[in-house]
Amino acid sequence: xxxxxxxxxxxxxTSTQVMxxxxxxxxxxxxxxxxxxxxxxxxxxxxxxxQGGSVAGYSIASLTGYYIAWTLVRQWNIALTPFGFEQxxxxxxxxxxxxxxxxxxHYDLADFIALRIVGTLYWIPIGVGLVWFLHPQLSxxxxxxxxxxxxxxxxxxxxxxxxxxxxxxxxxxxxxxALFNLYFAVETILSGRLVPQALLPAWTQTIANFLPFRxxxxxxxxxxxxxxxxSQILTGIGIQCAWGLGAAVVFGWLWRxxxxxxxxxxx
Amino acid sequence: MRRAVSxxxxxxxxxxxxxxxYRMNFFIQLLESAIALVTALVVxxxxxxxxxxxxxxxxxxxxALLGVYTVLMAVIRVxxxxxxxxxxxxIHQGNFDFVLTKPxxxxxxxxxxxxxxWQLIDVVAGLLIMGDAVWRLGRQISLxxxxxxxxxxxxxxxxxxAVWMLIGCIAFWAIRIDNVFELFDNVASAGRLPVxxxxxxxxxxxxxxxPMAFAVTVPAEVITARVDLATVGVQAVVALGxxxxxxxxxxxxxxxxxxxxx
Numbered sequence: 001x002x003x004x005x006x007x008x009x010x011x012x013x014t015s016t017q018v019m020x021x022x023x024x025x026x027x028x029x030x031x032x033x034x035x036x037x038x039x040x041x042x043x044x045x046x047x048x049x050x051q052g053g054s055v056a057g058y059s060i061a062s063l064t065g066y067y068i069a070w071t072l073v074r075q076w077n078i079a080l081t082p083f084g085f086e087q088x089x090x091x092x093x094x095x096x097x098x099x100x101x102x103x104x105x106h107y108d109l110a111d112f113i114a115l116r117i118v119g120t121l122y123w124i125p126i127g128v129g130l131v132w133f134l135h136p137q138l139s140x141x142x143x144x145x146x147x148x149x150x151x152x153x154x155x156x157x158x159x160x161x162x163x164x165x166x167x168x169x170x171x172x173x174x175x176x177x178a179l180f181n182l183y184f185a186v187e188t189i190l191s192g193r194l195v196p197q198a199l200l201p202a203w204t205q206t207i208a209n210f211l212p213f214r215x216x217x218x219x220x221x222x223x224x225x226x227x228x229x230x231s232q233i234l235t236g237i238g239i240q241c242a243w244g245l246g247a248a249v250v251f252g253w254l255w256r257x258x259x260x261x262x263x264x265x266x267x
Numbered sequence: 268m269r270r271a272v273s274x275x276x277x278x279x280x281x282x283x284x285x286x287x288x289y290r291m292n293f294f295i296q297l298l299e300s301a302i303a304l305v306t307a308l309v310v311x312x313x314x315x316x317x318x319x320x321x322x323x324x325x326x327x328x329x330x331a332l333l334g335v336y337t338v339l340m341a342v343i344r345v346x347x348x349x350x351x352x353x354x355x356x357x358i359h360q361g362n363f364d365f366v367l368t369k370p371x372x373x374x375x376x377x378x379x380x381x382x383x384x385w386q387l388i389d390v391v392a393g394l395l396i397m398g399d400a401v402w403r404l405g406r407q408i409s410l411x412x413x414x415x416x417x418x419x420x421x422x423x424x425x426x427x428x429a430v431w432m433l434i435g436c437i438a439f440w441a442i443r444i445d446n447v448f449e450l451f452d453n454v455a456s457a458g459r460l461p462v463x464x465x466x467x468x469x470x471x472x473x474x475x476x477x478p479m480a481f482a483v484t485v486p487a488e489v490i491t492a493r494v495d496l497a498t499v500g501v502q503a504v505v506a507l508g509x510x511x512x513x514x515x516x517x518x519x520x521x522x523x524x525x526x527x528x529x
Contacts, residue, residue: 028446032453039457042465047318055317175291178298185306195313 015114065136085167139226158244165251171258192218282382322464332487334397341389349381423482429509458483
């Protein structure tokens with residue numbers, strides 16, 4: 001356990017240093033990421049102001065808060081996509097990774113933790129700027145902020161394992177891009193990335209509660225803009241843990257079954 | 268001139284023959300286009316379940332705009348992006364030498380070499396949802412209006428071509444520019460809404476830097492009958508301006524190329 005921890009620290013430190021080299025690239029990437037929610041924000045603000053200042057319980061200030069928090073949560077939602085994994089299997093890049101002493105999952109996770117650290121560092125000035133100029137409604141309660149941070153990290157871990165497990169489909173067929181795109185399209189709509197969940201039709205909201213998407217995206221945002229009660233927050237954090245652990249179990253099972261089918265291309 | 272056109276035709280024919288080998292990709296692309304289209308229409312339905320009009324555009328007018336946007340983004344993926352990706356690769360590996368030594372204008376060559384045929388499905392899809400929207404609006408489209416729409420759409424393509432190539436020219440100086448394209452893609456996705464809806468500073472970006480205002484909004488305004496000829500004239504001037512700027516920057520960029528293999 002202690003050895004695993006030290007591997008993680010070393011890997012994360014190295015990756016962080018590597019990523020900090022490309023300052024301009026990182027900046028462009030982050031700017032692009034901030035532009036997307038701005039479009040949604042403009043759209044829903046226009047709707048809200050046409051409806052007399054609020055839509056489905058969201059005032060203009062809370063919509064603004066929603067999409068500012070969005071930019072941070074989006075940062076923490078980045079995972080190794082199945083497309084990346086597909087390339088590894090198709091081109092045989094997975095083979096050398098299998099020879100390493102630890103499971104490839106650990107190296108990937110450490111790498112992505114580093115990305116989150118760098119991304120958050122870059123995000124801070126942009127986030128502060130957005131809050132300063134747009135006057136959003138955000139919760140100032142230290143307890144809520146603390147719980148937000150917990151759920152933010154959990155949303156990262158839970159989605160990372162889920163998407164990694166999805167990538168295991170590649171072991172059975174490499175023509176899976178349509179399947180993945182379908183998954184991400186459903187996720188875009190139900191997770192709260194496109195619209196706050198409260199703006200969806202009621203039956204869709206019920207479905208979204210039983211699927212993982214909402215818990216890794218909309219849920220932390222709703223915490224920080226003060227939409228949820230303490231018991232709702234704690235229940236949600238429990239659901240996040242459940243999805244994460246469930247996905248980990250399924251992933252372990254798929255990996256063991258899939259790796260037997262893997263015939264190293266290019267070996 | 269005739270040789271230039273026939274060269275483009277040959278490249279296109281080659282691309283078609285090449286892609287016809289992979290027919291399965293057609294169905295995959297069909298499925299993916301359908302997913303993207305349904306997502307966009309769901310969002311449209313969601314927005315208009317909360318309001319009747321968005322910035323003065325009703326549901327089917329916005330659907331028409333979405334159709335125009337889909338067509339233009341598809342044109343980028345059919346031809347512009349693959350050609351520019353290849354140009355960047357060629358510059359870095361020195362293969363750009365082979366372009367320069369051929370007896371045809373280099374800019375023309377690098378603009379026609381690649382065609383992603385299956386992506387044309389999205390062009391058709393965009394035209395279909397636009398046609399559906401116009402039909403539901405129940406307005407008569409005169410021949411004159413249809414012709415004007417065609418002209419503004421072509422001018423929109425010209426504008427996007429010039430902007431995308433201008434970014435591509437950065438490759439003559441810098442090495443990693445994939446994130447620049449990602450940023451421009453993100454900014455371009457603002458074209459899904461009429462530009463008039465955005466606050467001032469965003470409108471400035473969308474008019475002068477990534478001119479989605481002229482590329483997408485103007486054709487959509489023509490088809491929803493809310494535009495005067497003067498705007499179309501301005502669009503033409505902007506298109507010619509960007510193409511001229513590209514020509515100047517392209518010539519200047521060529522002087523920077525030293526040939527990685529030489």
